[in-house]
Amino acid sequence: MKQLLKKTATITTIAGLSVVAQAQSVPIFGLVELSGPGTTAGVNFDNGVKLAVKEINASGGILGRKVDYTSWDTQTQPGVAKALAAKAIDQGAPLVIGPVFSGSILVSMGETRRAEIPNIIGGEAAAITQQGNPYVYRASFTQAAAMPKVARYLSDNMKVKSLAVIYVNNDFGKGGRDMITKAAEARGIKIAVDISTDQGQVDFSSAILKAKQANADALFVYTNEEESARLLKDLRKQGFDKPVVGETTLANDKVIELAGDAANGVIAHVGLTADAPNSTVQAFAQRYMAEYKYKADHNAMKGYIGMHVARAGFDKVGKIDSKAFAKAMPGLSIAASKYPGVLFDVTYDDKGDLDRESFFVKVVNGKTQVIDTLKPVK
Known part of the structure; x- marks a missing residue:
């Protein structure tokens, strides 16, 4: 006991x-x-x-x-x-x-x-x-803070006057589409066309055709990672020759891995990057x-x-x-x-x-390179 x-x-x-x-x-x-x-x-x-x-x-x-x-x-x-x-x-x-x-x-x-x-x-x-x-x-x-930086870069650095927009039709994509539209128009950039795509979409040929027909100075892409990679591949296949600009999800390492050479030349504003100096x-x-x-x-x-x-x-x-x-x-x-x-x-x-602070990066030979550093607003 x-x-x-x-x-x-x-x-x-x-x-x-x-x-x-x-x-x-x-x-x-x-x-x-x-x-x-x-x-x-x-x-x-x-x-x-x-x-x-x-x-x-x-x-x-x-x-x-x-x-x-x-x-x-x-x-x-x-x-x-x-x-x-x-x-x-x-x-x-x-x-x-x-x-x-x-x-x-x-x-x-x-x-x-x-x-x-x-x-x-x-x-x-x-x-x-x-x-x-x-x-x-x-x-x-937030998109409200990031998109004005993108619009300023498009206007001041790239001299873009008209912009085609491809976005994913979810809360993330619609919010980004609204914010880039507002920021671009405030900079005198005309939205030539905005094109909705679906989450998980595989074929972007129709969306790209619409973007090409708009004949804008540049294309802004705002989709999730997997969709971004497929879109970049289709852009390359269709011979799209205008600058492709986006936000963080467009220059993600997973996107670059999946898109291969099709990611080269992409420019994106990123709030965070492991390549930061x-x-x-x-x-x-x-x-x-x-x-x-x-x-x-x-x-x-x-x-x-x-x-x-x-x-x-x-x-x-x-x-x-x-x-x-x-x-x-x-x-x-x-x-x-x-x-x-x-x-x-x-x-x-x-x-x-x-x-x-945040950054602009460009994809060169399959890797992102920081091309500009932006100071905090305050």
């Missing part, structure tokens, strides 16, 4: 220690596209988060507490993302990170908002932060390569930065407190000298949008 009581006491003690250890960790859940059309973006984003968590835990965690990160697959479906957000809330998450696809974010962020849980996202649709949600924060530029970024790129055996793309950088922003936010308030985190974020400036994981000095506004 004494031995049984002793064993029971030991088991109880071990269980108690397990509960204490669990209570001392910070449970953060990732809602990411690990399957479906968003797999490329979601897997890279998730890997970026995991690398950040590994580094944060190795340096003492958040406020001395280990981060316990779990990623769940949204399947690139908004309904699934919403259900997973509710699940994360039920499991006591003080912060949720992801999704990447804007359509999923626009649905899932309603759950985190109702629960007053901070949500760091990878999406770029302008509509996300235009809804006055005080609990959502970007790890990337920045020693902090280069050090991150080396660590990412060592961890995953392939080059980090902008999605990986979003996930990595987002997790380090979470750490900086909780450090700012001095406790793991979701509401206090939300109150501290508007106007928060995070210096890369203090938090190297954010990679660049970054400042958040009262909408959850961020400001930092």
